[in-house]
Amino acid sequence: MSKNFSFELQHIDKYTGARAGVYHTPHGDIKTPVYMPVGTQATVKGVYPRDLKEAGSQIILSNTYHLYLRPGDELVKKAGGLHKFMNWDRPILTDSGGFQVFSLTKLNKIKEEGVYFNSHIDGSKHLFTPEKVISIEENLGADIIMQFDQCSEYGYTHEQAEAAMNKTYNWLKRCLDAKSRDDQALFPIVQGNMYDDLRMQSLKLAKPHATDGIAIGGLSVGEPKQRMYEILELIRPELPESVPRYLMGVGSPDCLIEGVKRGVDMFDCVLATRIARNGTAFTSNGKAVVRNAVYAEDFTALDEKCGCYCCKNYTKAYLRHLINVNEMLAPMLLSLHNITFLHKLMSDMREAIFADSLNDFAAQFYSEFGKE
């Protein structure tokens, strides 16, 4: 473990094997399982850090690729690091830009040495190598930093997926060699696309380097949910016990539950904040498209069971009105609510794990929320 990091596994649910623990980091403890809101550009879109804390956010994500382009990692360093720059004194995790290689695939060329890409902002040419990415992540100064990886696309052939997986491993070694700070935890990433053998091989390669934690990437990229669950089950027996396991980019309520059941400790996802901005809310009775006409005269709270600022003070009719007239308060309130909802879901699961009743909790949750 890196300096000032340690993972305490507190309890394992007797029936599912789900884990509850505490991850100690330089910026405070993280109770797991945990959902991490995403703040790509050094802000969780539309939510004050003050309110994130109140909602229960213990750690948030930010992004290497985006902050490198704007405002630049050197500037963030000058500002005193990302925590100070964005006024967030709890833990931060920076993603490496590996996902942007995947999502901005038309703008880049992947080579063994790294990824040549054109900025999506102005088209300027750049090169990301594992060394460069680590240098950026050290300048940003997050608590947890991700290795530079290649997230292969759903539909890749075995050969393509194998190449991406090997590249991910080679880049991991280079990231580790390049790493100079001992106060940041580096997570290796398991790739391997939808191929069982590659997933196992990738895990085997990453495992010796998973001293601070381990991430599972390349899932929830278009495959059926069942396939994702199968892969989690496949690799589960070989995942290290003593470090947190992070399933990257996953965060619908059902996927969070199924992930936790399969031994995952950390999740991040843009879904909650994105659908919020697009007028949809998670509620204990399922997703509610607040934008829809049925809520025009619904003067009840979004979720009677939620204690967030939005649910305590506003009606669905009002929220719909705000969405309709394109007022910025709408995405703000819905984002705050959705984040609160997922945090509550995670803390409820954590409690259930301690009580060895995660299965019961899940059944109860699905009976109200519905299964997607």
Next chain:
RNA sequence: GGGCGGAUUGCAGAGUGGCCAAAUGCAUCAGACUGUAAAUCUGACGUCUCCGACUUCGGUGGUUCGAAUCCACCUCCUCCCA
């Protein structure tokens, strides 16, 4: 009272003889969204027994194989002159 211009599917506004159920924008309605190029994107938006049929472009009547488009009259509106 005289003259000019105009009246198009919720609104604005194209279209001036067939390719028009009628551009486009807005509004409305619905869907999508999972390590954020996303306050974005997609679809529907006359009616129906909906891969086809029917009724529409202020009203009535005409010209024409064919009219939202041309003609006559009527109704209403803008502006100008008295």
